[in-house]
Amino acid sequence: MLTRISDFVTPPVFPDDEDKTRAASLLNILLSGLMLVLGAATLAVPVLFVQKLYSLVFVLAFLSVMVAARFLMRRGHVRLASAVFVFIAWVAATIFLSLAGGMTSIAATFYLALTVIAGLLLGARGFD
Numbered sequence: 001m002l003t004r005i006s007d008f009v010t011p012p013v014f015p016d017d018e019d020k021t022r023a024a025s026l027l028n029i030l031l032s033g034l035m036l037v038l039g040a041a042t043l044a045v046p047v048l049f050v051q052k053l054y055s056l057v058f059v060l061a062f063l064s065v066m067v068a069a070r071f072l073m074r075r076g077h078v079r080l081a082s083a084v085f086v087f088i089a090w091v092a093a094t095i096f097l098s099l100a101g102g103m104t105s106i107a108a109t110f111y112l113a114l115t116v117i118a119g120l121l122l123g124a125r126g127f128d
Contacts, residue, residue, distance in 0.1 A: 009032065010028075011025040011027075011028035011029075011073075012078075014076070014078075020079075023120075023121050023122075023123075024073055026120055026121060027069075027078065027082055027085060027121055028073065030117065030121075031073070035066050035070070038062060039063070041059045045059060062088065062092055065088045066088070069081040069085045072084065079122065083122065086114065086117060086118045086122065089114055089117070093110035093111060096110070
């Protein structure tokens with residue numbers, strides 16, 4: 001059982017492509033952390049949020065896309081998984097920003113963080 005958990009937690013290694021291995025390692029950290037946060041948010045939605053159904057649907061949809069991105073990464077499609085992660089995180093940040101008061105909100109810094117993450121995951125050229 002410990003080997004299955006270890007296999008799930010460790011990022012894939014691509015011996016022929018060092019950059020792909022680096023991106024997979026970074027994406028693995030981001031996806032693992034976000035999946036833990038979303039798992040905790042799934043448990044917290046019934047307690048913390050007024051509109052429970054909408055919040056729960058949003059969190060579960062976001063979590064399912066992160067699981068799909070992790071599956072893509074494990075299959076060797078690191079660039080596609082990175083693009084899915086960045087796009088969905090951008091959508092989530094935009095929704096959160098619109099609910100948090102717009103661009104004057106402190107939540108606008110999410111865009112800066114997403115720009116850095118996109119640069120690290122997708123490289124300087126972004127989408128080819």
